[in-house]
Amino acid sequence: MLPTILDLSTLRDLYASGRLTPVDLAKAVADRMEALADPAVFITPVSRADLVAAAGDLVARHPEPNSLPLWGVPFAVKDNIDVAGLPTTAACPAFAYRPTTDATVVARLKAAGALVTGKTNLDQFATGLNGTRSPYGAPRSVFDAAYVSGGSSSGSAVAVAAGLASFSLGTDTAGSGRVPAAFNNLVGIKPTPGLLSTTGLVPACRSLDCISLFAATVGDGLAVRRIAEGFDPADAYSRPAAPHALPAAGLRVGVLTPAEREFHGDRGTEALYDGMVARLEAAGAVAVPFDYAPFRETAELLYQGPWVAERMAAVAAFHADHPDAFDPSVRAIVESARAYSAVDAFEGLYALQALRRRAEAAFAQVDILLLPTAPTTYTVEAMLADPLRLNGRFGHYTNFANLLGYAAIAIPAGFRPDGIPGGVTLVGPGFSDDALGHLADTLHRALAPGMGVDRAAALPEASRVAPPVPGTIPLVVVGAHLSGLALNHQLVDLGATLMGEARTAPDYRLYALPGTRPAKPGLLRDPGFAGPGLAVEVWGLSPDAFGRFTAAIPAPLGIGKVVLADGRIVSGFLCEAHAVEGAEEITRFGGWRAYLAAA
Structure with a gap:
């Protein structure tokens, strides 16, 4: 029998034991989707027949259980992200189109063995944090159908929390990948801007948009993010990863001062925040009150400054021909762009740069921040009665993150006395995505709030995030150990982290080894x-993991020194010369992944 929540380690155990196959899983997920009481989660669900066929095709191509990192893992995709063959609507029927190619991130996940279950509902054009701004209905919190699910990635969060997917893709410009996590007892991974490609994403604010992830545990979210990430030259805002380490001991965590606390009278959510602050010391961190003012003022720029005009830039041509196709609240926000001039845009940039300096001063006193994810929540009825003001409250502690280029992980913080969940978010400097993971996971496990709708579920030990190990050893991989390929799980299982993409120096040749x-x-x-x-x-490995990994490498492969195009000399995979005699040289493709795509 399937557990309610489809976390990665449980699925892998079921597959490894033979008690479950991807086809069995596809049928069970289809049953759950058909029986779901909330009709607004999916805009375009994958049909039972197509889901079962995709699972069968996976098994035919890769029959060995868990032979790919996400073998047979179901995931849902927010409907502003392209999936080949399924319509992309951005929750606006008149805008819909049917892409012929996957978004880059979707393609990476599919290549890793994951199965798309459908396209999920959202606040139209990803403009909102509450989940009610869609002609396809308003998904509800899995704990109380009277309450909003959070948005704009509403359906993506509910799909995971209700057990319809192991993880899902959302997006996050102002908090859309974090607020729904808080309202549905999930983990929300908001990567550093540029870490995940946005090729194939309908933009909201193109310069700020991030594709985000919802998962049951921090470990699951990080594992999927590492597969999905990678520099994409087709995305003008993509950036190579430059990992930022955090102190291994004495981590200073910024917490709100009394003057900067804003919960709009919600004492239950405030108590949840206090509880997580109290857990910091037990986790080995130090709580340090900090000045939230520059972050609050940065957050205000997003909707009370010229950045709102970027939302018009994203849909200007469509808006010119179809203004009545917009949700009223979304239309009001988009059309507010008319109030801003080019002068306002530059003045906004100047204001942001000044705020960035003040934020840097605050970060000189702390290493990361611990904030409420949302200060409160509301019923659908209340939100519809006052949509702009109440929605704006949800972004009080989230809107600043992408403007300042930060990484963030949202985790559950427990439940109010009325059974409604709340959350907190760890925010760190850009590219601290992996470094945030250990504390986020430690706090999540100390709370033990269950996973999604299942409050009794125990967080699996297999997804526990190990503490960072000083002295990480970099390793160059060139073939089957690349992200999303057949042997990448060998690195992931050892706790390795992707440090970034690179190119070799020009004097290297690549061959397809026969047999x-x-x-x-x-x-x-x-x-x-x-x-x-x-x-x-x-990839980065601890000294122990590096030793275990290299000891298992079979001949004719081995580890030597690889010279990279940027001048670095790094340990990496090399091949004995005799093994390439008679082998096809594939150097012209520029890499193993490109060769596989052309084969």
């Missing part, structure tokens, strides 16, 4: 050869 299962390439250095350089990834 290898799964297929593997061989990398050789040829001094004097002027090639294109080859796409690789750099």
Whole structure:
């Protein structure tokens, strides 16, 4: 029997034992989707027949259980992110189109073995934090159908919390990947802007948008994020990862001063925040009151400054022809762009830069922040009666993060006396995405709030996030260990983290090694050869994990020193020369992933 919540480790155990197959899982998820009481979660669900067929195709191509990192794992996709063959509506029927290619992030997850269950509902054009601004209905909190689910990634959060997917893709510009996590007892992963490609995303504010993740545990969210991330030259805002470490001991965590607390009279949610602050010391961190004012003022810029005009830029052509197709609240926000000039835009940039300096001063006193995810919540009825004012309250502690380029992880904070959940968010400097994970997971486990709708569920030990280990050793991988490919799980299972993408120096050749299962390439250095350089990834392992990993590498592969295009010399995969005799040279493709795509 399937558990209510489909966390990754439980699914992997069921698959490994033979008690479940992806086809069984597809049928069970289809049953759940058909029986769901909330009709507004999906805009376009994948049909039972298509979901079962996709699972069967996966097994035919990769019959060995767990042979891909996300083998047979179901996931849902917010309906402003392209999935080939399914309409993208952005919750606006007149805007709908049917893409022929997947968004880059979706393609990475599919390549890792994950199965799309459907396109989920959202606040139209991802403009809102409450989940009621959609002609397809308003998804509800899984704990009380009278309450909002949070938005704009409303359906994506409910799909995971209700057990319809193991994880889901949302987006986060102002908090849309964090607020719904708080209202549905989930983890919300908001990556550093640029870490995940936004190619194939309908933009809200293109310069700020992030594709985000909902998961049952921090470990699950981080594992999926590492597969989904990676520099994308087709995305002008994509950035190579530059991991930011945090202190291994004595971590200083900024907490709100009494003057900066705003819960709108919601003493239950305030008590949940206090409880999480109290858990910091037990987790080995130090709570440090800090000045929230520059972050609050930055948050106000998003909707009370010229950035609102970027929402018009995203849909200007469509708005010109179809103004009546917009939800009234969304239309009011988008059309408020008319109040701003080019001068206002520059003055906004100047104001943001000044606030960034003040935020840097605050961060000189702390390492990360612990904030309420949302100061309160509301019923659907109350939200519809006062949609702009009440929605605005949800972003009080979230709106600033992308403007300042931060990473964030939202985690559950427990339940008010009336059974409605709340959440807190850990916010860190850009590219502290992995470094935030251990404390976020520790606080989540100390609370033990269950997972999603199942308050009694125990967080699996297999998804526990290990503390950061000083002295991480970088490793260049070139073939089957790349993110999303067949052997990547060997790195992930050892706690390795993706440090970034890179290219080799020009004097390397790549060969497809015959007879290898799964297929593997061989990398050789040829001094004097002027090639294109080859796409690789750099992963970080602890000394112990590095030793265990390298000891298991079979001949003719081994570990040597690889020279990268940026001049770094890093340990990485190389091949014995005799093994490439008669092998096909594939250097011209520029990397193993490109070769596989062309094969």
